[in-house]
Amino acid sequence: MNLALRDIRHHRSRFIQTCLGLGLLLGVVMSMSGIYRGLFTDATAILTATAADLWVVQQDTSGPFAATSRLPEDVKYRIRAVPGVAQASALSFQNIQSDRNGKPFRFFLVGYELGGLGGPPVIVAGRPIRQKHYEMVVDRAMRLPLGAKLRLADDDYTVVGHTAKMVSSAGDPVAYVTLADAQKIQFQDDDNAIRNNRARLAEQISRLPFLAPAQAGQLAPQVAAIVGSTHIVNTVVARLAPGADLAEVQARINRWNHFRPLAVQDQERILTEGMIKKAKMQLGLFRAILLVISGVIISLIIYTMTLDKLRVIATLKLIGTRNRVIVGLILEQSLLMGLIAYAVGYTLIGLTHDKFPRRVDLVPVDLVSLFVIVLVICVAASLVGIRKAMRVEPAEALGN
Amino acid sequence: MYAVQIERLTKIYGSGATEVVALADATFDVAPGELVAILGPSGSGKTTLLTTIGLVTEPTRGRVVLDGELIVDNGWPPGLDLKRVRREKLGFIFQHHNLIPFLTTVENVMIALENNGVSTKEARARSMELLESLGLSQRLDHYPSLLSGGESQRTAIARALANRPRIILADEPTAALDTENGKNVMRLLKALAVENDSAILVVTHDHRMVEGFDRIFEVSDGRIVGERRNGSDNA
Ligand SMILES: Nc1ncnc2c1ncn2[C@@H]1O[C@H](COP(=O)(O)OP(=O)(O)O)[C@@H](O)[C@H]1O
Ligand SMILES: [Mg+2]
Numbered sequence: 192m193n194l195a196l197r198d199i200r201h202h203r204s205r206f207i208q209t210c211l212g213l214g215l216l217l218g219v220v221m222s223m224s225g226i227y228r229g230l231f232t233d234a235t236a237i238l239t240a241t242a243a244d245l246w247v248v249q250q251d252t253s254g255p256f257a258a259t260s261r262l263p264e265d266v267k268y269r270i271r272a273v274p275g276v277a278q279a280s281a282l283s284f285q286n287i288q289s290d291r292n293g294k295p296f297r298f299f300l301v302g303y304e305l306g307g308l309g310g311p312p313v314i315v316a317g318r319p320i321r322q323k324h325y326e327m328v329v330d331r332a333m334r335l336p337l338g339a340k341l342r343l344a345d346d347d348y349t350v351v352g353h354t355a356k357m358v359s360s361a362g363d364p365v366a367y368v369t370l371a372d373a374q375k376i377q378f379q380d381d382d383n384a385i386r387n388n389r390a391r392l393a394e395q396i397s398r399l400p401f402l403a404p405a406q407a408g409q410l411a412p413q414v415a416a417i418v419g420s421t422h423i424v425n426t427v428v429a430r431l432a433p434g435a436d437l438a439e440v441q442a443r444i445n446r447w448n449h450f451r452p453l454a455v456q457d458q459e460r461i462l463t464e465g466m467i468k469k470a471k472m473q474l475g476l477f478r479a480i481l482l483v484i485s486g487v488i489i490s491l492i493i494y495t496m497t498l499d500k501l502r503v504i505a506t507l508k509l510i511g512t513r514n515r516v517i518v519g520l521i522l523e524q525s526l527l528m529g530l531i532a533y534a535v536g537y538t539l540i541g542l543t544h545d546k547f548p549r550r551v552d553l554v555p556v557d558l559v560s561l562f563v564i565v566l567v568i569c570v571a572a573s574l575v576g577i578r579k580a581m582r583v584e585p586a587e588a589l590g591n
Numbered sequence: 592m593y594a595v596q597i598e599r600l601t602k603i604y605g606s607g608a609t610e611v612v613a614l615a616d617a618t619f620d621v622a623p624g625e626l627v628a629i630l631g632p633s634g635s636g637k638t639t640l641l642t643t644i645g646l647v648t649e650p651t652r653g654r655v656v657l658d659g660e661l662i663v664d665n666g667w668p669p670g671l672d673l674k675r676v677r678r679e680k681l682g683f684i685f686q687h688h689n690l691i692p693f694l695t696t697v698e699n700v701m702i703a704l705e706n707n708g709v710s711t712k713e714a715r716a717r718s719m720e721l722l723e724s725l726g727l728s729q730r731l732d733h734y735p736s737l738l739s740g741g742e743s744q745r746t747a748i749a750r751a752l753a754n755r756p757r758i759i760l761a762d763e764p765t766a767a768l769d770t771e772n773g774k775n776v777m778r779l780l781k782a783l784a785v786e787n788d789s790a791i792l793v794v795t796h797d798h799r800m801v802e803g804f805d806r807i808f809e810v811s812d813g814r815i816v817g818e819r820r821n822g823s824d825n826a
Contacts, residue, residue, distance in 0.1 A: 192701055192711050194694075201693035201734065506689045509647060510750065511678025511706050585677075586647045588689050589638065589762065 194516060195523035198500075209492060210528055214535025216485050217565065221540045222547070223478040224557040229550030230471055234360040234462045237301070238455065240312035241282075243428035244437060246453040247444060253453075255284050255425035256360050257461045262450060264370075264422040273443050275435030280307030281424035283373040286363065287343070298333055298366050299359035300343075302373020308428050311367050317352035323369055328352040330364035341366075344376040360466055362549050370424070378421040482564065489532075489565070490572035493525040497576030504580045505588035517580055522573045529569035533562055592659045594757050594790030595621040595644060600653035602639050602813075613639040614650070615813045621806075623757065624788040626781055628801040631810035637794040638762055640810065644792065645681055645760045646673045657681070658757045678706045682751030682789075686763035689747065690735040696746050697722060697731040703753040721749045725779070741772035748776070752783060759783070761793045765800055773800055 199206045232239075237256075246255070247262070247270060254260025270279040283302035288295055303309040311319060311328045317337045320326040327348040329335050340347045348368060357365040368376070393411035397404065431437060437454060444452040453461075463471070504517055537558070544551040602614040614636045621627050629637050642648035644655055646662065655663035658680050667673065682703075683689075690699045700718035705711060722731060725745045735743055744764060751759055761780065765773030777793070777800050784791045793804070801807055809817035 192698060192705055192714075194702075197698065198693040503691055503693075506691060507702075508674065509677070509683055509689070510703055511674045511681075512702065513674065513706065516706075584647075586642060589642065589647070589685060 193523070194520040195527065198520065198524060199527070206528070210531040211535055213485075213489060213492070213528065213532035214539065216481075216488065217532055217536030217561070218539040219536075220478065220481045220485055220561060221536055221553065221558065222544065222551055223474065223481055224561065225540065225544055225551035225553050226547070226549065227471065227474040227478055228552035228554050228557065229547075230467050230474060231463060232552050233358045233362055233550050234467045235459055236356070236358050237284075237309075237360070237365065238458055238462065240357065241309045241428055242312075242430070243308055244431045244455055245276075245429040245440065245444075246455065246458050247279075247427040247429065247450050248425070248453060250449050250451050252451065253461045253465070255282070256458070257465050260425050261423050262425075262427065264374075264424045266450065267424075267427045269447070270427055270429055270444065273429075273440055275431050275440045276429045277432040277435075278308060279427055279429040280304045280309060281370060281427050282309045283370055283377060283423075284359075284425045285373070285377050286359070286361075287366075287376075289343075297363045298329070299361070299363045300373060300376065301365055301367050302370040302377075302424075303367060304370050307370075308430065311352065311354045311357070313354060314352045315355045317350070319352055320367065320369060321351075324372055325349060326351045326368070328354060328367040330354045330357045330366065332356075332358070332364040333366065346372075346375070348372070356550060358550070360462055374421050374423065378423075482561075486564075486568045489525075489529065489568045490575070493521075493528070493569065493572035494576050494579075496524065497521050497573075497580060501580065501583050502588060505583045505585055508583065509585035509588045514581065518577050521576050521580060522570070525569045525573045525576075526566065529565045533565050592623075593620040593656070594623045594625070594658055595792070596654070596656040597644060598654040598656075600640070600643055600655065601651050602636075602643055602648060603651045612813050614643065616653070617815050619808065619815070619818070621758075621790045621792065623790055624784055625790050626784040626803075626805045627790070627792045628804040628807045629792060629794045629810055630796065630798065630801060630807055632796060635810045636813040637796075637810050639813070641760050641762050641792060641794050644758075645683060646677055678703070678754065680757050682754065682756040682759040684744070684747050684751045684759065684761035684764045686766045690738075690743060690750070692735055695732045695734055696727060696738065696742075699735070699746055700749045700753050703750045707754050718749070718753060721753060722746070725749050740768050741775065744768060744772070744776050745779070748779060748783075752787070755787055755789070757789055759789050759791045761791065763794055763796070765795065765797065770799070773797070777801075777803075 247266065248254040248260035249262050252258045252260045264281045267279050267281045270276055281304060285300050286297065287300050288297045290296060301309065305320060314328065315331065320328055325346055325348050327341065327350050329350050331353050335341060335350045337350055337353065339350045341350065354365065359365060396402065396411045397407040399407065402410065431440060441452040441454065444450055507517055540553065544553060598618050600614060600617040604611040604613055617640055629640060631637050639648060643650040649667050650663060652665050654661065657676065662671065662676060691702065694702060697715060697718050700721060701714040704714035704717060719731060722728065725748065727742060727745055730738060730742055738746065765776050768776060780791055780793060781803055783789065795801060805821060807819045808815050
């Protein structure tokens with residue numbers, strides 16, 4: 192006859208309620224760990240999906256995610272020519288905020304070269320972009336169905352495919368267009384500014400005293416073309432050939448003096464230690480606090496459960512019940528409670544983690560360590576209860 | 592051989608100004624099958640007497656011999672497994688029946704048997720039989736909270752009897768019952784003493800409950816002040 196189970200059977204509803212409550216709490220702890228992990232996964236989602244070895248950005252910047260980086264598109268040709276580089280592509284990144292049904296609607300637009308690096312990693316519905324213009328692959332989270340049209344910079348873009356869980360380091364869903372389209376979108380708004388700039392440039396050049404009017408007339412449009420070029424990208428990413436030496440490739444690009452070749456690890460560090468550090472610390476701290484709170488609550492519940500039973504334990508001792516049985520009563524019950532609560536929390540999060548607005552990554556090592564922690568707390572709390580129980584005098588069963 | 596022998600058994604609570612002599616130099620023997628009542632007003636030391644014999648309260652001085660085994664000699668000898676002696680030789684019944692609230696009637700009896708290594712299956716069979724003989728066949732799967740006072744007390748008696756102990760100690764077993772039920776419980780105990788050849792010590796403060804007992808001790812202020820045999824006054 193198992194006393195722990197008999198006691199639970201008798202206090203069935205109370206036990207179930209306690210397990211459910213604890214389960215919710217453990218579910219929150221699990222989701223907190225998941226959000227903590229998800230933050231990292233999200234922050235590095237584009238980095239991971241691009242799978243490049245090298246991120247070449249503007250000199251003295253930590254772009255393209257953490258800072259603005261602008262470089263001419265044609266740098267990619269120079270980079271491709273560097274020995275050891277197998278593949279190099281230009282990428283453009285921009286945040287876009289527009290309105291949909293009166294609500295602000297944010298996403299992160301990636302422009303990539305068809306067939307190059309940095310495009311949508313996995314298409315979960317529809318197809319990849321095939322046309323050079325006006326096609327778009329968006330993340331499911333944008334809630335734009337296949338075939339939907341989105342107006343950007345006076346052009347309609349058709350959604351041809353969906354990705355899943357592709358977000359920017361800020362957590363906004365990602366949309367993909369071709370690099371040419373992205374550049375058009377990026378600089379369209381500046382059209383007026385560019386025209387004004389050109390006019391001002393032409394005027395300034397024409398006033399240069401050492402230039403003949405004819406020379407000035409020839410020079411002005413060329414200068415304007417360079418200044419107003421839309422062939423600007425935010426980064427050029429490269430993959431190295433097998434066996435190529437990363438440091439050597441970096442050194443060579445460094446010698447050009449205009450660009451900064453960041454290894455993927457550097458980029459990861461910038462993203463995780465710079466951009467999301469505070470958020471991560473905040474979440475980590477919150478997770479630790481929650482764990483401590485759970486520990487205290489579990490211990491209190493188990494301890495109270497034991498206190499409630501002191502009279503029963505005294506009676507059991509009086510009729511000669513062995514300590515083993517009494518220890519079992521306390522220990523088995525608290526372990527069972529911990530197990531059930533864990534299962535409840537796990538089921539809950541398993542069913543809901545996909546519906547969280549941001550990514551919740553349930554990582555086995557987190558789940559297993561939480562499981563072990565819960566068991567340890569249960570055992571530790573039981574031991575306190577057991578100590579108390581062992582000190583109970585059988586005479587206490589006689590008190591009226 | 593006596594079932595219970597006590598010699599100059601003394602229990603003093605506290606010390607100095609707060610010292611209470613709850614039991615002073617109690618000496619008597621109880622034979623197997625003998626039904627003994629301990630009668631006295633509240634606070635006279637009856638419970639202390641019973642619990643020192645029952646190895647629940649450690650006496651300050653004196654000896655306790657249970658079933659021929661010297662258990663207590665001026666305090667509990669270190670290393671003695673009191674629980675073993677309790678579960679093998681003793682059965683307890685109390686005013687407040689002390690049933691385990693989360694066990695059903697039959698399980699409350701089974702636990703005593705399982706304590707002594709009886710298998711669950713056999714324990715259940717024997718417990719059911721015992722409870723049926725005590726008129727509780729309709730209450731086997733009830734929780735104690737659903738039992739009447741008399742039913743609870745009979746369940747407690749079944750638990751105390753389950754291992755056929757040589758000695759049964761009952762502390763005010765009828766105090767929480769009405770007269771009718773109280774007398775029934777006493778009759779039951781008497782029948783059991785005869786049937787099992789167990790020594791039964793019953794504490795009570797109610798004179799009406801002790802008729803038909805083999806011996807009656809009167810206790811006052813921790814001392815045994817009178818002893819009657821079969822109703823005759825031997826003090
Ligand atoms: N644990 C204890 N600590 C101190 N005094 C006690 C304790 N138990 C009993 N006493 C005292 O011992 C005396 C006898 O008590 P008890 O044996 O319970 O009497 P009865 O059962 O006859 O009412 C009383 O004065 C009581 O206050
Ligand atoms: Mg008493």
